[in-house]
């Protein structure tokens with residue numbers, strides 16, 4: 001630690017102190033963390049035990065959203081990524097259009113359009129809306145662990161589909177780059193043995209490509225968690241959406257959003273650390 | 288041009304036959320009017336200066352490269368660009384590359400069993416048994432469970448040969464199999480190839496190893512600028528090449 005570091009630390013500390021002073025004394029803001037904390041976790045009046053409240057429920061929904069969207073986006077990304085490298089012109093055009101379309105319009109705009117399509121066209125056709133909200137299929141705890149409150153099922157699925165379709169475009173490009181990074185000689189050796197294109201891809205190219213793309217995929221997964229905040233704009237009841245409600249009903253804007261920011265940070269930083277650890281371990285194992 | 292392909296082996300039906308084969312990269316003519324017929328059990332060495340089209344020629348035989356004119360027939364079936372069933376023909380044609388091209392994520396034995404399991408419908412046990420036999424033959428059985436990166440270049444190339452043999456091919460193509468190897472590794476690979484030749488395998492070998500050519504080849508094909516310039520038996524070719532271009536090439540080869 002040098003003198004320069006100390007000076008910089010001092011400056012940053014002074015800046016934070018100044019910001020706090022402005023909020024406290026100039027804005028005359030009355031901090032009240034306990035009101036917001038009640039929205040994270042609350043005491044149940046009947047049983048007297050602690051139960052998660054809106055913000056923690058929102059966090060759970062965000063996690064579910066991110067997990068399912070990741071699964072779906074990975075599947076779509078693998079297929080589309082392969083299509084991007086396909087010999088078939090139609091498949092190449094479809095996948096290229098998909099990627100370019102999503103990468104070149106703002107996510108919010110895409111999600112408004114797609115949400116309208118999903119909720120007004122797709123769900124009625126496949127019958128999501130007509131699932132019995134009280135039926136045994138959805139009222140059990142396993143279902144609720146994976147999909148949350150059955151009353152909000154179509155809301156949840158719509159948000160998940162939007163998010164997955166949006167992120168899959170980026171995964172598509174990661175997969176394409178991974179497939180194309182594999183030496184041409186690998187294709188040639190495998191094709192010369194008489195393997196079909198599909199077998200070459202499954203047995204030779206993808207296993208090698210996936211090792212290479214795991215780090216960018218992990219990064220994309222974390223981006224996906226952060227991007228999931230966007231679906232609050234179509235009223236998906238995840239963390240950001242519920243935070244908006246908490247902030248406006250309590251008027252404790254700073255406390256609410258600082259709490260929410262901390263939750264996102266812990267989530268993303270936690271996953272990033274896990275991925276870094278796994279990556280290091282894989283690197284060691286490969287040696 | 289001396290093209291006496293049919294004089295040496297007039298009776299037997301050819302396993303590979305190229306008639307008037309041409310290939311262009313844009314304006315550039317990589318192969319021009321190639322006529323060559325190779326009979327069962329024959330060993331042909333192809334040589335010529337860099338860029339003369341040797342690799343392109345043998346890669347057209349299993350359609351890793353597509354030709355644009357002429358016909359190529361492999362064991363009686365014509366191979367065409369974008370054809371269905373090219374996989375079946377490729378199973379009969381083993382190929383060994385200059386850069387080995389082993390699958391780095393698979394162990395040596397898994398490199399060998401992949402083809403037979405996927406293509407020949409062999410069980411894993413049978414495929415492993417066959418694989419071990421071939422690894423024994425290329426004297427590398429004790430390395431079966433290692434990964435390719437853990438082997439020397441010479442060992443990797445012998446694994447690559449064994450991998451091709453596991454598909455029980457009728458014909459083997461070699462594209463400069465020893466030119467990426469350190470000098471002390473070369474003889475081990477050549478020994479394996481000589482043994483294979485003695486077992487009666489049909490072989491088309493792109494190489495500049497003159498010792499190997501003299502010992503094994505029935506014919507030497509000399510190429511330059513995408514054309515076959517001269518075809519002769521090895522003694523004639525190395526001692527009395529008829530064309531100026533072959534003479535020039537050989538004198539350059541010897542001066543190394």
Ligand SMILES: Nc1ncnc2c1ncn2[C@@H]1O[C@H](COP(=O)(O)OP(=O)(O)OP(=O)(O)O)[C@@H](O)[C@H]1O
Nearest residue numbers: 312315317335336337338339340341342343344463
């Ligand atoms: N994909 C390609 N696009 C354009 N030109 C190519 C391509 N592949 C090969 N060529 C050209 O075709 C010619 C023949 O190439 P080929 O690889 O068959 O030569 P070679 O005889 O095998 O040479 P070497 O001894 O260096 O391996 C070369 O001049 C090369 O530049």
Ligand SMILES: [Mg+2]
Nearest residue numbers: 341342343462
């Ligand atoms: Mg070559």
